[in-house]
Amino acid sequence: MATLDRTRLASLLDAEQAAYTSNHPRSRTLFGEAGNLFGRVPMTWMNMWTGGFPLYLDRATGNRVTDVDGHTYIDFALGDTGAMAGHSPAPTVAAVQRRMGELGGITTMLPTEDAQWVGADLTRRFGMPLWSFTLSATDANRWAIRLARLATGRPKVLVFAYCYHGSVDEAFALPGPEGKTESRPGNVAPPVDLDLTTRAVTWNDLDAVEKALAHGDVAAILTEPALTNIGIVPPEPGFMEGLRELATKYGALLMIDETHTFSTGWGGATRAWGLQPDIFVIGKSIGGGIPSGAYGITEDVARAVTRHTDAGEADIVDVGGVGGTLAGNALSTAAMRATLGEVLTEDAFAHMTELATAFTAGVQATLDELDVPWSINQLGARAEYRFARPAPTTGEASAAAADEELDAYMHLAMVNRGILMTPFHNMALMCPETSREDVDRHTAVFREVVGALFV
Structure with missing residues (x-):
C-alpha cells in the first residue's frame, strides 16, 4: 500500500x-x-x-x-447540485425570460398553471400525491418538520450523524454518551440544547434507530437515502427498508430528503430503490438554478394535519410558520416546469x-x-x-x-x-x-x- x-x-x-x-x-x-x-x-x-x-x-x-x-x-461542482441541469439550460432560460418579459409577474402571490404541472411531475417521479413549494430544501425541511410534529403530536426528529439537510437546526446533531444528543462541532448558536429537539444515531445502525424510536417522542426520521455531504456513504442492504419498518412500528413518519441523492436517477433513490416515504423533500436542482424547493406528503399525513388545523389547533394558512411570501412564485414554478420537463429527463x-x-x-x-x-x-x-x-x-x-x-x-x-x-x-x-x-x-x-x- x-x-x-x-x-x-x-x-x-x-x-x-x-x-x-x-x-x-x-x-x-x-x-x-x-x-x-x-x-x-x-x-x-x-x-x-x-x-x-x-x-x-x-x-x-x-x-x-x-x-x-x-x-x-x-x-x-455544478453548484453543489444546484446546477445539476447545467448552467443556464436553454429551456429554463427561455421559460424564465418568457415569464419575466412576455408574461410578466415574477411574484404576485397568485398560483400559476405551471405549479400544478410541476406538482404532477413530482408525483410521477417520487410518488407523493400532494406538494408545496419553497425556495430551498432547507425551507422545505423546516416547514415539513413542523407538519410532522403537528401530524404526530411528537416533539423530536431523528437524524443521522453527519447527515445533510441544509441549515436546519435539528440536523446539526451527533449521538453522545448515554444516548444524549450533542451539537455538531462548529454549529452556530443552536437556539436550544439539541437534546430537546433531536435524537441522533449512527448511519447504518438499525439497532440504534430502534432504541431511539422506543422513547415514543420522535415525530419523523429525517434521512437522506445515502449520506452525501460527508462523502457518499451508501445504506447497507436492508437499512432503508428497516427504517420504513421501524417508523411504522413506532408511529413515526419517514421523511426522505433527496436534495443530493436526486442524482440517483429520474425519480431519485426513492423510485430506483422502491422507498416509501411519508414526507419527501427536494431542492436546488429542480429549478435549473432559480431558487426552488418542494416537499411532498401522503394523503395520510395531509389528513392528520387537516384534523389539527380544522380543530383550530394550528394555522398553516397565515401565522403558523409554514410558508413564505416568495414561495411558489411564478418565476420559480416556470423554471421548475422547464427544467423537469425538458432538461432533467430520463x-x-x-x-x-x-x-x-x-x-x-x-x-x-x-x-x-x-x-x-x-x-x-x-x-x-x-x-x-x-x-x-x-x-x-x-x-x-x-x-x-x-x-x-x-x-x-x-x-x-x-x-x-x-x-x-x-x-x-x-x-x-x-x-x-x-x-x-x-x-x-x-x-x-x-x-x-x-x-x-x-x-
Whole structure:
C-alpha cells in the first residue's frame, strides 16, 4: 500500500498555491476589495474554496465556468447540485425570460398553471400525491418538520450523524454518551440544547434507530437515502427498508430528503430503490438554478394535519410558520416546469449516470495502479472519493477520513489544470452537457496529481 509523504505533500501544496495566486490576480483583487461583505464574500461558505480567495465568476454555460481572469474550467461542482441541469439550460432560460418579459409577474402571490404541472411531475417521479413549494430544501425541511410534529403530536426528529439537510437546526446533531444528543462541532448558536429537539444515531445502525424510536417522542426520521455531504456513504442492504419498518412500528413518519441523492436517477433513490416515504423533500436542482424547493406528503399525513388545523389547533394558512411570501412564485414554478420537463429527463439521467460510471472507473484505475488507500463511491450521476480504504460505512468514519492538507492539494491542483470540484468535499457531478472527453480529462489529471503524491 502506498504511503503518503507529508513533507512531499507540503511541498506540492506550496507549489500549487503559488500557481493559483499567480494565475488569478483579478479574483484576488476583487476579494481584497470586498470590504462591505461579511467574510468578503456574498455568503460566508464561499470561503470554503481553497487558495485563500475564491475564483470570481465571469460567465458560465453548460458544464463550463469562466472566471474574471479568463480561465475556463470543466465544472464538476455544478453548484453543489444546484446546477445539476447545467448552467443556464436553454429551456429554463427561455421559460424564465418568457415569464419575466412576455408574461410578466415574477411574484404576485397568485398560483400559476405551471405549479400544478410541476406538482404532477413530482408525483410521477417520487410518488407523493400532494406538494408545496419553497425556495430551498432547507425551507422545505423546516416547514415539513413542523407538519410532522403537528401530524404526530411528537416533539423530536431523528437524524443521522453527519447527515445533510441544509441549515436546519435539528440536523446539526451527533449521538453522545448515554444516548444524549450533542451539537455538531462548529454549529452556530443552536437556539436550544439539541437534546430537546433531536435524537441522533449512527448511519447504518438499525439497532440504534430502534432504541431511539422506543422513547415514543420522535415525530419523523429525517434521512437522506445515502449520506452525501460527508462523502457518499451508501445504506447497507436492508437499512432503508428497516427504517420504513421501524417508523411504522413506532408511529413515526419517514421523511426522505433527496436534495443530493436526486442524482440517483429520474425519480431519485426513492423510485430506483422502491422507498416509501411519508414526507419527501427536494431542492436546488429542480429549478435549473432559480431558487426552488418542494416537499411532498401522503394523503395520510395531509389528513392528520387537516384534523389539527380544522380543530383550530394550528394555522398553516397565515401565522403558523409554514410558508413564505416568495414561495411558489411564478418565476420559480416556470423554471421548475422547464427544467423537469425538458432538461432533467430520463434520457439525460441515463447519459449522466453512464459518465459518472466512467468517472468512477477512471479514479479507481489510478487508486488500483498506485495502491492508494482511498476509495470512491457512485450515486447515479454523482461520484466522490474519500481518503480511506475501505470506504466508510458511517458518518463518523467518513468524517474521520477528512484531511485538510490533502483536500487543499487536490482542489488546487485540479483548479490549476482547469477542473472544478465541489469545494466542500471531493464530489463530482455530471450534467446533461458533460461529455466523455470531460471525464477522460479528469481521469488524466487525477492520475497526474495523485501520481505526484505517490511516486
